[in-house]
Amino acid sequence: MCFALTGKAQNIYQDPEQPIEKRVEDLLGKMSLEEKVGQLSTLLGWEMYDNSGESIEPSAAFRDAVRNRHIGSLWATLRADPWTQKTLQNGLNPKTAAEATNALQEFVIRESRWGIPLLLAEEAPHGHMAIGATVFPTSIGQASTWNPDLIQRMASSIAEEVRLQGGHIGYGPVLDLAREPRWSRVEETYGEDPYLNSQMGVAMVRGFQGENLNSGVNVASTLKHFAAYGVPEGGHNGSGLSVGLRELHSSYFPPFKAAIQAGAKSIMTSYNSIDGIPSTANPYLFREILRDEWGFEGFVVSDLGSISGLRGSHKVAATGEEAAKLALLAGVDADLGGNGFDRNLVNAVNEGMVDEKLLNEAVSNVLRLKFEMGLFENPYVDPEKAREGVRNDKHVQLAREVAKESIVLLKNENNLLPLSKDLKKIALIGPNADNIYNQLGDYTAPQEESNIVTVLKGIQNKVGTENVTYIKGTAIRETSQDEIEKAVALAENSDVAVVVLGGSSARDFSIEHEDTGAAKVSQTEGLISDMESGEGFDRLSLDLMGNQLALLKAVQATGTPTVLVLIKGRPLLLNWPEENVPAILDAWYPGQEGGNTIADVLFGDYNPAGRLPVSVPRSVGQLPVYYNYKAPVKHDYVEGSAEPLYAFGHGLSYSTFKYQNLSINVMGGIDGPRISIEFEVTNEGEMDGEEIVQLYINDLVSSTVTPIQQLVRFKRKAIPAGETQAFKFELGKNDLQLLDMEMNWVVEPGEFEIMIGASSRDIRLKEKFTVK
The missing domain is CATH 2.60.40.10 (Immunoglobulins)
Known part of the structure; x- marks a missing residue:
């Protein structure tokens, strides 16, 4: 029995007074080969509970995984989205989420031979990806605050919400440099610069982990994705690249090194290969650099399915056993998905392909965190505390603060902004003006509509419902259901037109998914979703999609003063708006309080100060375009300037x-x-x-x-x-x-x-x- 249940230590590993390394050594010495390998398996967690509506019980799949595979970890147990098929109706709220994780822990402690508690990892880049959690701006917006202290406070709030529901690891921050805006995951990054990335990454790690992982309100941080994942060839997610060692060390490694030095407990491999070597099979990254040079003492986790991908995608292994061997030799400790190690690694050890000493090192790295977090003594959480502490008023106000500081004023010709609150006829137009999911970004759970403030609601809160008229005008991508003529008529009879355009990373239940969870682009005919960004949705161009630009041009042509508000996940081409629209705000994906904060800026209750963490190009033909390129200075193209339209660090204010x-x-x-x-x-x-x-x-x-x-x-x-x-x-x-x-x-x-x-x-x- 576990010490947490009996109150009496029978073994060294059960005694909290013993040094952690001694506890790890004692437990490791008792475990069978299969039990050791099981500790490295991190299975998909949302399949592991059954929710009848009246009670939550471990599922048959979980009971089998514990009894026959001896699993040590779960991932995304509380995740809800179209991929997991968890909705507001069949998913969990914070209280029932805590009950679910307690039920899983109780079962694994009771049924496993040594009573080893689970590590529960959760997605948490801009809020816990669970129903009822606070939704903050996505990382590209967080970086636009240029305020690490604020981001550390945000990360502390996210960690508290994860831990109160029974989670122990927060996946994040993403420290990939975003130097390829066609890539689908720019929104998850802190932009193009290694120093800004480093400062934001350190802030997230310190906020997540705090001073004591055994606090009950902190989680371990998992850094993503090592290494150079954000610059895939052609913008194609997961593609390989060739980059020199000097550039790796000068640009791509520093954010990870800074976060490791700040104490990050975990790091994730990336799907890409560098110079022909897949990250998940690269001992230079994880043994030479991470452990030998930087002194990392945490554990390395594969990205989902990437160990199996050594065989299936990269084709550097002929069998599952060879793939498991390559990953373990490279320094990978944990298998996200659970199908890469498992029987393959057991077989590899039994056949002499892998020294069990390497396996013991990996298992020790995972067990160490369980002891550090006090899980053997305190594996359970209080459902009432989860109900009260998740998405509380303090966290909602913090979401508004982060969103306010993230908004970037790109242009303000003749001081059109701020607008007067005395305006009686405000036309609000555009597909992102009143769409809750389009302003939240990828890695977001289903939401109660009342929890999200859209731009329409935010402006109504500011100046009254009677002074604002809304017409969608068009969709993000769909072109068959436009209301451009109605939008023009509205603008013609208004004092000002606020046009809210951009993109969307909102997945819906019609979208198919890869095995990795990335959304799958479909070329089939039918009604087109708004989704044009988010994991898996890479772009050929960076134009505003559908009829959005046509809508903007038609509204601007009315002569009514026009303000463009952008809600999106990546830089888009804004040449025409820059030349013709007098005022432009960039809000990225501003989270649940986005509508209030955009209204605060539009009407002068907040003086914007956000700055771009990434360059905005004039043309896809310029790419890559980032500010700190190496000498010599770039010359212009035949067709135009080599300079970006908006430079890294750009952002205006209502003051000078x-x-x-x-x-x-x-x-x-x-x-x-x-x-x-x-x-x-x-x-x-x-x-x-x-x-x-x-x-x-x-x-x-x-x-x-x-x-x-x-x-x-x-x-x-x-x-x-x-x-x-x-x-x-x-x-x-x-x-x-x-x-x-x-x-x-x-x-x-x-x-x-x-x-x-x-x-x-x-x-x-x-x-x-x-x-x-």
Whole structure:
């Protein structure tokens, strides 16, 4: 029996007073080969309970998995969406979710030989993907806040909601650099820059994990996806790429390294291959870099089905046993999906293909987290606490705060915004103006409509129902049911037209899914869903789809002042709107409070300060387009500029800010440089506001080619109207170093240039300094 149930330790592993490593060693020594392999299996959790409406019981599939496969973990037990076929009617609410996880734990502790509790992993990138949880902006919106402290608070709230319902691991953050906007998963990332990604990733890890994983309100963080997953060839999800080691270490590794150093307990492999080696079979990534170089002590989990994919997709293994061997040799500890290791790994060990010592290491890495989280002593949760604590008022207000700070004002010609609340005839038009799922993004559970504030509801809350008239106008992709003529008539008789366009990652029950859970693009005829983004929905172009641009052009042609609001998951081509529409807001997928926050910005109750974490191209022909490309400076194309339409870091305010009084003090040489940078920013506008100052650096002469500019610091700070705030940054060795020709990190003597401004293109202060 488990110590948690008997109150008396019979074995060392059951005694909480013993050191964790001693407990792991004791338990490992008692386990059979099959039990060890079972601990590495993470099965699909939503299949593991039966909900009759009156009681929740372990399913037959779960009972079989425990008794015959000795499983150690479940994934997405509480997930609800079209793939899992869990709805508001047959899914779980926070209270019944806690009851379900308790029932599963009780069964596994009672029925397994050693009473080992389950690890329950849950999807949690912008809120727990479970019915009744708080829905925050997706990661690309989180990054647009440029506010790691706020994101850490958000992550703490998400962790609390997961843990109160019985979960232990939160999948996130996604630390892939998004340098390919055609890729379907841009919305899940923090954008194109390694430093911004690093800061956001560290914030998420600290928020998830807190100071004590045994707190009852914290979860372990699983970093996704190692490595270089966000730049697939042609934007095709999971495709391979060829990238040099220097670029891996300089651009793609730093966010993961920073999160590992912040204490992240888990990391996930990626579906792609790098230079012909699948991530899930790459010992360089997980043994040499992750463990030997960075000192990682957590566990590595495969992405769903990626161990089997070594045989089926990548074709680097002829049998399941060979695939299991490759993954274990590479340093993969846990098998998400449960079909990659299982009997294949048992057979591989029995046949001498795999040293059982490697298996023991993997099992130890998984068991260690169970002990760290106190699951042997406290495997259960309180359903009443889950009912009270999930989506509470504090978390809803935090969702609104994150959404407000994420909104980016792209354009505001002649100060059209903010709008007056005295307007009596407001035309609200567009497919994303009143669609709850289109504003939430992928990895979102079914929602009660009353929990989500659309743009229509938000504006009505602000100025009254009688002053707002709504017409959809068109769909995101469908072109056979347009109401453009009605929209034009409405705009002609209104004081202002707010047009809400963009994209959607909303899955519906007509969408088919891959075995990995990615949505499957269908070319069959029939009514087309709005979904044009989200995992599996890669794009050929980046145009507004369907008749959206035609709708916008028709409304703008009426002469009524027009505001474009964008709700979407990836950068889209906005050349015509930039040339013709006077005001443009980008809200990404703003979450459940999106409508309120968009209204706050439109009507001046909040002064926007969000900044783009990713460049917005002028053409697909430019791709890739990102700000910190390596020298030489790009020249223009025959057809137009090589510059992005909107640069990384761009975002306007209702205030204007003046940068001044830059001073730089250099101390130390190449072995220990310290560069102190001070300057001031004055709010010269009439409105209180926030400014996000950005500090970039350029190594003017270097032994290997380096970026033309690289973000090294940023700070979001409130500055009241008419007041001045001082900013101070200090740079060190890590900010100036490069990988030399021998692949050593070094600071080279010579000149550097500091660039400080409001975006990567809007540089206000410049000065050079020398490191000797």
